[in-house]
Amino acid sequence: MTATQRRLLARRGVNWGDLAFKLLLRLCLAVAVAFLVTLLGYVVHKGWSRLDPRLWENFPSIRRPERAGARSALFGSLWVIGLTAVICLPVGILGAIYLEEYADHRRWYNRLIELNIANLAAIPSIVYGILGLGVIARGFGLGTTVLTASITLSLLVLPIVIIASREAIRAVPGEIRNASYGLGATKWQTIWRQVLPSAVPGMATGSILALSRAAGEAAPLLLLGGLTYVAYVPDGLLSGYTVLPIQIYGWISQSREAFHDLASAAIVLLLLVIITMNSIAIYVRNRSQKRW
Template structure:
């Protein structure tokens, strides 16, 4: 009998792979672009807060505007008008946008020509400038339907403006729901409506909330379409309904910044900070809803 041969273990040497110089340069460029963007944003925020710090007091949200005494002027009517317009915009655009997204993702046949036409138009409408929506609102909603220059007209126009964003964001949120959720629901005997209502929509709430708040934040900062729709720069009363005249913070800021006196410029900077706080509050609500409804798959 021959003795078995013992083979010596082989030593494996790990060689460190060299990173291509193009990847290093590209990563440095990305970091540089991020640094520039953050620096510009931080500079803008610091300047606005510094400029309007002297007027960040209760006078800003307690007093009505004044065209003669900037030290007593405030943005109370603009703040309430913004809340009215954004709230009504949410009531109009969110249900329509979410239901449209559900139809396009769950019920529409992508082979049909009219469904493809709808998807193409939604993608194109998301890129149209806001001033075009202002012209549409003035010609069709304000004059054609006879609603006039009211909160209702502004809300419908802004709803049309942000509706494509809501639809696209909601479709992405529905598409992100795992296919196994649908298959398990159908396997247990649920209908398509029950699967959509009880399984898909609850799982898509985090993405829908994020996209919806981003759309409403854009609507809150729009001034161009509302200028065409008769948003006034001087309103010394609070809105009493959806058919009332109004002003919003972007228009009030535009009116103050166009004044020649420096005190109005400080007041406009303080109003910008107030508008930012309103948008941050809206985003905080979206983050809270997203965290409460978020699920790990």
């Protein structure tokens, strides 16, 4: 704090309530960061011996943990999350465009849709697993496949994508829309060429956060019958699968310490996948901001 700031505070008087609140916020942030650093340090330290090519090149092994890997779980996660993005992102973004640009909020059914979206965002993930098991896996006869898992996770993160996309569209200044209309553009041309490009940064951030949550979900996939031991890579939408969270759960459940080290290494691998996804979102956001 400079001498000028001290003199100004002396003249105006220090607001001790504001100062205490700022200190409390900083303390909470420091505690959260300390726990995060401690957790990451423990996981990296415990799994360091298995952070080598065996982890992503070898398939799981029940009897020989020193040769076991997470190849099937890694590619299963990429299949499931990739298909989840293909399903939920177009639906979520188009739903946000309708609710924000076209929907008449005086209509009861539009208000009902908004209420349901807000409620669905707070439902526990295990409930979506029950829905996927009863309706998608058994009702539609898709079984425990990559497609079933992707549809279930799409339903799980769809409200998040819609809410984030609506906020991004709402943040676009009204002057952009008015200028486009003044030049003779139609409503759809204004949305496609002006509103959506300006909203891409917010949409990208919200979408990747939603997919990151889907990448870390294990409860609904366990309920759907995701396997903890798969010695093959998925080869299609109707193939069996496992994902990294399920594989980690399976290794943690083992009694031998070598499997626990392997699970810690798989946690680091999962974090790297999520960090890569977030890096892509940051790149898209920054590129869009520079362009517009």
